[in-house]
Amino acid sequence: MIERLPLDEQLAAFKAALSRNGILLEVLERTAALDLPDWYVTGGCLFQTVWNTVTGRAPGHGIKDYDVFYFDDRDLSWEAEDRAIGVAEKVFGDVPTKVEVRNEARVHLWYEQKFGVVCAPHTSTEAAIDSFAATTCCLGVRLDSDGRWRVYAPHGLSDVFGLVVRPNPVLAPRAVYEAKAAHWRRQWPELTVLDWPGTT
Template sequence: MISRLPLDDQLESLRMVLSRNSVLTEVLRRTATMELPGWYLTAGCLFQTVWNVVTDRPPTEGIKDYDVFYFDADDLSWEAEDAVIKAGREIFADLPAEVEIRNEARVHLWYEDKFGVPCPPYESSEAAIDSFAATTCCLGVRLEAGGWRVYAPHGLSDVFNLVVRPNPVLAPRSVYEAKSARWREQWPELSVLEWPGRGSSMEGP
């Protein structure tokens, strides 16, 4: 089990698994050239690559998009974020995947309209990653001069063990349940733990 490996070995296992997704590694490489403040490649493209490799599927199977977070609190205008998004479209234009770039310093401006609950302003990209609906999603990777920087506040055990665990910090229960149901359709091997207060778990086969 990866959870019993030394931390350095866990991180190396993650790097090796993610490197099997050539689209992901190319998104990492190209995003690094944009020099976005506090950026991470995050969310589904990471943990779903792990799920694919662990379950012997093609590394890119079922991955809808590749999410890039950055954090620029100096300019909260839509125009500034849109300029970064447009630059990204050019940089990633020839890749067989959609890359979504978002300034996490602006999320509180639109989150309630979209999800029905208010979102306090984030203080960093890491804080935004902390608020994902499942702890399994709380994972970010970026390239730095010294190699890969990994942000994984809940560790890597659940990701490699195909466990989806709720994170009732911000996202409503309905968001968690809709996402986990969609994931179970694609990866039926998952064990989906129920939202607190509803019971124990929705186990995979």
């Protein structure tokens, strides 16, 4: 069972699983060419590709989009982010899926209105990834200038390979976690979804 392997072997298995997803590899390569500051491909496209590998599904099963986060606090205007999104739309125009590019330096400007809780300004893309609703989601991958993979996984990879969804109550409210977990469980019924802290 991969979730019980040493971390270096889990990393190798993680890269092998993600490499089965051709669209993900294309998104990684094209994002590297955009030269966005402090960028990662993150979110469901990573852990869901692993879930698909573990459960024997097609690599892209259930993946609705591919998230690209970057961090640029030099200009927090919507216009600056929109310019980056516009460039990305041209770069990803022929990729057969939705690729969403977002500046995580701006999240605090809209988060409360969308989710009903205050979000302190993030200090990096890694800090933004740390605040995802489930620890299983807290993953980021990017390609360095020499083509090597940089993997950010603050909670490790054991839960990802073990099909465990664990709450991360640092920012997102309980309702967000539970809605996401219910959606994922419909796509991957093998998941073990852990309760939000304090629920019985």
